[in-house]
Amino acid sequence: MIWIGALVTTTRxxxxxPDWPSTYGYNLLxxxxxxxxxxxxxxxxxxxHRLFGVLVGLxxxxxxxxxxxWDERGWVRVLGLVALVLVIAQGVLGGLRVVFDEVRLAQxxxxxxxxxxxxxxxxxxxxxxxxxxxxxxAATTGGLPRIALLTTLLVYLQxxxxxxxxxxxxxxxxxxxxxxxxxxxxxxxxxVAQGFLLxxxxxRSRVRLxxxxxxxxxxxxTLAQVAVGIATWLWKYALPFEALAGWAPLNGWLNTAGSxxxxxxATAHVAVGALILATALTIALRSLRIAQLARQMPTPLAxxxxxxx
Amino acid sequence: MSDSLSTRASRSLxxxxxxxxxxxxxGVSAGCSDxxxxxxxxxxxxxxxxxxxxxxxxxxxDEQQQxxxxxxxxxxxTPDQPDDPFGGGAESxxxxxxxxxxxxxxxxxxxxxxxxxxxxxxxxxxxxHCHGITGDGAGPTAAFLNPYxxxxxxxxxxxxxxxxxxKPTRADLKRILMEGAPGTSMPSFRLLPDNEIEAxxxxxxxxxxxxxxxxxxxxxxxxDGFLPxxxxxxxxxxxxxxxxxxxxxxxxxxxxxxxDNIVATLMYEWYTAKDQVIIPADVPxxxxxxxxxxxxxxxxxxxxxxxxxxxxxxxxxxxxxQGDGQANDYHYRFTWRKExxxxxxxxxxxxxxxxxxxxxxxxxxxxxxNLRHGIFRxxxxxxDIYYRIxxxxxxxxxxxxxxxxxxxxxxxxMAENATAGDEGDDxxxxxxxxxxxxxxxxxxxxxxxxxxxxxxxxxxxPMRLGAAREPASVGR
Numbered sequence: 075m076i077w078i079g080a081l082v083t084t085t086r087x088x089x090x091x092p093d094w095p096s097t098y099g100y101n102l103l104x105x106x107x108x109x110x111x112x113x114x115x116x117x118x119x120x121x122x123h124r125l126f127g128v129l130v131g132l133x134x135x136x137x138x139x140x141x142x143x144w145d146e147r148g149w150v151r152v153l154g155l156v157a158l159v160l161v162i163a164q165g166v167l168g169g170l171r172v173v174f175d176e177v178r179l180a181q182x183x184x185x186x187x188x189x190x191x192x193x194x195x196x197x198x199x200x201x202x203x204x205x206x207x208x209x210x211x212a213a214t215t216g217g218l219p220r221i222a223l224l225t226t227l228l229v230y231l232q233x234x235x236x237x238x239x240x241x242x243x244x245x246x247x248x249x250x251x252x253x254x255x256x257x258x259x260x261x262x263x264x265x266v267a268q269g270f271l272l273x274x275x276x277x278r279s280r281v282r283l284x285x286x287x288x289x290x291x292x293x294x295x296t297l298a299q300v301a302v303g304i305a306t307w308l309w310k311y312a313l314p315f316e317a318l319a320g321w322a323p324l325n326g327w328l329n330t331a332g333s334x335x336x337x338x339x340a341t342a343h344v345a346v347g348a349l350i351l352a353t354a355l356t357i358a359l360r361s362l363r364i365a366q367l368a369r370q371m372p373t374p375l376a377x378x379x380x381x382x383x
Numbered sequence: 384m385s386d387s388l389s390t391r392a393s394r395s396l397x398x399x400x401x402x403x404x405x406x407x408x409x410g411v412s413a414g415c416s417d418x419x420x421x422x423x424x425x426x427x428x429x430x431x432x433x434x435x436x437x438x439x440x441x442x443x444x445d446e447q448q449q450x451x452x453x454x455x456x457x458x459x460x461t462p463d464q465p466d467d468p469f470g471g472g473a474e475s476x477x478x479x480x481x482x483x484x485x486x487x488x489x490x491x492x493x494x495x496x497x498x499x500x501x502x503x504x505x506x507x508x509x510x511x512h513c514h515g516i517t518g519d520g521a522g523p524t525a526a527f528l529n530p531y532x533x534x535x536x537x538x539x540x541x542x543x544x545x546x547x548x549x550k551p552t553r554a555d556l557k558r559i560l561m562e563g564a565p566g567t568s569m570p571s572f573r574l575l576p577d578n579e580i581e582a583x584x585x586x587x588x589x590x591x592x593x594x595x596x597x598x599x600x601x602x603x604x605x606x607d608g609f610l611p612x613x614x615x616x617x618x619x620x621x622x623x624x625x626x627x628x629x630x631x632x633x634x635x636x637x638x639x640x641x642x643d644n645i646v647a648t649l650m651y652e653w654y655t656a657k658d659q660v661i662i663p664a665d666v667p668x669x670x671x672x673x674x675x676x677x678x679x680x681x682x683x684x685x686x687x688x689x690x691x692x693x694x695x696x697x698x699x700x701x702x703x704x705q706g707d708g709q710a711n712d713y714h715y716r717f718t719w720r721k722e723x724x725x726x727x728x729x730x731x732x733x734x735x736x737x738x739x740x741x742x743x744x745x746x747x748x749x750x751x752x753n754l755r756h757g758i759f760r761x762x763x764x765x766x767d768i769y770y771r772i773x774x775x776x777x778x779x780x781x782x783x784x785x786x787x788x789x790x791x792x793x794x795x796x797m798a799e800n801a802t803a804g805d806e807g808d809d810x811x812x813x814x815x816x817x818x819x820x821x822x823x824x825x826x827x828x829x830x831x832x833x834x835x836x837x838x839x840x841x842x843x844x845p846m847r848l849g850a851a852r853e854p855a856s857v858g859r
Contacts, residue, residue, distance in 0.1 A: 086508050089495040098498055114500030175493055242523045244462075244507055244516045245423040248744065251523035264399060311528065311568040329563055329570040331509055 075130050078123045079187055080344035083240050084337050087116030088180055094169040097121055102128065127165055134161040137197065150200055157197060160190050181241035188233050188348055192226075195352040199359045204284070208367055218275050219365050222358035225268045225292075229351045232261045236347065240340075262300060265350075269296040272357065284364070285357055292353045299346045306343045309336040422463050422493075426517045427452060428536060429741035431598050435605035443604050450610055450617065451600045457621040458646060459593040462507075462516050463492045476625055480592075481650045483585050489578070490586035505579055506586050509572065518590030521744055528568045531744055535587055536594020538649065539778035542761030547774040547783050549659035550652050556584045558762065566758040592649045596624065599645050611643055661773055661785070663766065663821065672829060685830025688823055694784055696827070699751040704834050706753040709780075749779050757835030768828045773821075784819040784827075 082088055091097050097105040102124055110121045134157050141154035164186050171179040199205055238254045269292050276289035312329040330336065432443050458476050460468035466475050466484045478484045494504035502508070507516075513532040515522035520534035533540065542559055543551035560580050563571035572580060603610055610620050626644020640647035672678035689696045689704070701707035726734055739745065752760075761767050761776075775783035819827075834840060 086494050087496075089493065092495060109498070113498065114496065116496055117498065117500070175495075242512050243423070244511045244522075245426070246523040247742075248521055248523055248526040252526045255527065310570075311524070312570075329568070330574065331570040331572045332574045 075123075075126050076187055076191055076348045077341060077345045078119065078126055079184065080240075080341040081119050081337065082123050083180065083184065083344075084340045085116055085119055085332075087119045088171065089175055090114070090116035090120040091124070091172065094172040097124065124168075127168065131161050131165060134158050134194075137194075141201070145201065150197075153197060153200065157190075157193055160186075160193060164190050177241050177243050181237045184237050184240065184344075185234055188230065188351060191348050192230070192351050192355050195355055196359060199356055204360070205363060216275070216279055218272075218279050218361040219358060221268070221272050221275050222354060222361050225265070225272050226351065226354040226358050228261065228265050228268055229347070229354050232258065232265055233347050233351065235261060236344070240344070262303065266296045266300060269293050269350075269354075272354070276357065285360055288353055288357050288360075292350065292357065295346060295350045295353060299343065299350060302339060302343045302346055306339045309333075309339045422461070423516045425455070425459075425462060425593075426515070426519060426742065428517075428519070428594065428597050428601065430738055430743045431601050433737055433741050435601055439605045441605060441608070443601065447604050447610075450620070451597060451604070453617045454600065454610070454621045454624055455593060455597055457617065458596070458625050459589070465491050465589060476646075477589070480625065480646055481654060482589055486582040486585035487589055489582040502579060505575075505583055509575075510583070510587075513568065518587070518594055519742070521742060524568075525744055529747070530567055531747070532569075534594075535591040536598060537778065538591050538595040538652075541776045541778055542767075542771075543777070544661060544766075544770050545656055545659040545774070546661060546785075547777055550656040552656045552660060553584055553588075556587060557581075560584065562762060564760040565763070566756070566760050588653055592646060592653070595649050596645050600624065661770060663769055678829065681826050681829040682833045684823070685826035685828070685833075688819065688827050689830055693819055694823075694827060699780070700754055701751070703839070704754045706751040708751055751781075754831055754834045755837070755840035757832075757840075763832075765825075765828050765832065768831055769824055772819075772824050772827050772831075784824060785821075 093099065095102060100106070105121060110118060138154040138158045141151045145151060145154075164183070167179065167183045167186055170176075171183050235254060235258045239251075239258060242251065273289040273293045276285050309329070427448060432448065435441075436443055456468060458480075460466055460477075464470075465487050466477050475484055477487065489501075489503055490505045492504045492507070494502075494508045496502045511522055513522045513524050513528060514520055514535065515525070515532075518535035520532040522532060525532050538550065540551040540555070542564070543549075543555040545551060545555070557580060559569070560572045560575075560583060562573075563569050572583070575583075600610060610624075612619055612623060623643055624645050626640055626647045640651055642648060672681050688694045689700075690702075697704070697708060699706075699708040735746070757763070759768060759771075761771055771781070773783055773785045775781045
């Protein structure tokens with residue numbers, strides 16, 4: 075869903091369907107599929123995004139019902155309801171973006187999408203067998219929960235900053251854009267450092283068996299994201315000019331407006347950002363769970379052993 | 384690393400990161416005049432207002448600026464609705480001026496598309512983030528780009544087939560849209576259908592004419608203190624500024640409009656650009672190089688010319704042709720630097736700040752091209768390089784080397800181009816047409832095109848590409 079939404083922004087397809095909640099006057103679900111499927115590319119993307127949104131909404135309703143039926147934890151049921159409210163709000167936000175054709179609403183819709191995605195990831199962690207069986211047995215986590223939470227927060231802030239570069243208003247001042255780019259790059263460096271720090275913390279803590287693969291994934295994703303981010307810029311603006319313009323393998327690839335490779339790069343940058351957010355959040359929630367269990371332990375044995383269930 | 388140490392490091396990193404992000408978001412939000420504004424307006428050329436004020440020692444009042452804005456609105460409408468902005472169904476001034484209004488409507492306005500796949504808002508989809516809503520070359524991304532995006536409002540385009548002072552032809556604009564400008568951030572739009580390319584060309588001309596009209600009106604205000612006619616309503620003034628429309632542009636015998644009829648004059652220039660195309664002399668490039676020996680001889684002559692007094696290429700492009708000659712000149716768009724001459728230190732910084740607060744980008748020097756990369760922004764065909772050498776690069780210090788007859792034509796074109804109040808052409812730029820024969824220009828073309836093949840040009844290439852291409856270096 076995030077990928078398709080990002081593709082809508084990349085291809086500027088947001089207004090390919092000018093009405094909402096209908097699609098060219100049709101009920102969203104009754105719009106002739108062949109007109110959609112064989113129609114123009116941006117109509118395919120935008121209407122496809124809406125149909126996918128319906129699917130996500132139905133899945134969220136299913137999640138909500140499932141929690142009420144099979145999960146006895148009251149707080150989890152409430153979170154299921156919150157997820158339902160969020161997905162409805164997100165859908166309405168997307169609709170208002172079309173109704174008002176307002177770039178800032180599109181930006182808000184994009185940021186809210188990442189928030190909702192993170193929320194569903196949290197739900198997945200809360201409802202996982204790992205969580206329900208008490209994770210691994212309690213152990214000291216040191217500063218891990220704090221580091222992981224801060225990393226998650228930083229990643230989200232980075233996503234918000236990035237949204238200013240994705241949803242550029244025609245009259246945005248060039249100095250404003252410059253500020254965002256500079257801070258986006260600075261924050262990228264901080265997030266990478268923070269990702270490494272989190273990885274080191276996981277590996278050094280005695281609870282790492284539960285999360286070492288997540289820590290490795292986080293470090294890998296942050297490094298990949300830097301590479302994709304640089305590629306996104308290069309595919310769009312072809313810097314540094316002299317070196318790249320003369321680099322034969324890239325001739326005919328770089329700097330062609332609307333090319334598939336440019337679309338993939340920019341869209342992947344958003345999608346990998348979502349994965350980093352999900353990974354950091356999962357580490358944060360899991361380490362919080364372990365810390366919570368440690369507090370509930372009658373004796374502080376766990377700190378000494380870090381035993382694994 | 385102990386846990387407490389990593390926690391402390393994490394905290395300080397996070398603190399810095401969160402602070403940085405918040406500062407950026409708050410800073411940008413505070414600087415965003417665009418929130419809740421889906422219909423962006425054209426941006427007034429305040430840099431030119433400040434320049435004219437300082438150059439003429441006068442003040443252009445807000446009321447006068449509003450007069451200019453009203454006249455422009457009456458003729459050119461808004462970014463969303465260039466034609467008939469008040470919706471009264473009045474006879475289209477733009478159509479009378481010679482614009483294809485249907486094309487303008489496709490390119491203007493917000494981005495959208497129809498069920499059939501017809502796209503609208505093309506300029507905002509493809510161009511605005513660099514060239515700006517007004518075509519001022521100061522869009523959101525501009526500060527990062529080098530060279531800066533073109534400012535259409537000057538009406539000066541670099542890569543074209545016409546004499547120095549002339550406008551480009553539509554074919555010239557189409558070529559740069561299709562090919563991009565290699566070595567810059569200007570992309571190729573070759574994936575766009577032809578009707579969209581044509582619509583964008585029309586819109587670029589529209590923005591250019593609008594911008595030049597604004598600049599000339601501001602110039603008139605600075606010199607005369609009023610907009611002709613001295614008395615009369617905005618509509619009266621608008622009619623005079625538009626003036627003499629429609630032009631009989633198709634029969635090729637149109638009389639030139641009165642100079643006060645600014646829009647008509649500019650449209651005349653655009654539509655007669657095709658008559659200003661440089662026709663290469665009878666010596667085609669290959670005739671100089673039918674054999675290897677011919678080619679080598681041609682390159683040798685070109686080299687002599689390059690380092691000779693007549694062409695004098697080396698004085699800017701450097702002894703090594705790497706663009707390491709003079710580096711102090713400016714692009715035309717920073718004409719306001721004239722106001723900075725003689726200033727130093729705080730005074731200089733203060734003067735620059737005045738223009739930058741008005742929306743100007745940081746002034747940059749026009750660094751001559753490194754000819755040894757083999758990358759030519761205006762195209763790598765021999766004829767492209769011929770045009771560059773023959774007529775120079777308009778709006779930059781690169782002079783043309785065309786014949787004296789053509790120099791005269793160029794000078795006349797430039798004289799026609801400069802109307803009252805406009806600051807004229809840059810000193811040292813555009814006008815310095817010298818006497819080099821067309822045949823010699825072809826020799827220079829051959830020499831310039833051969834430069835990137837010389838061993839001196841290539842040490843970096845094997846280092847950069849060799850590792851990827853040489854299997855032995857990978858190891859097996």
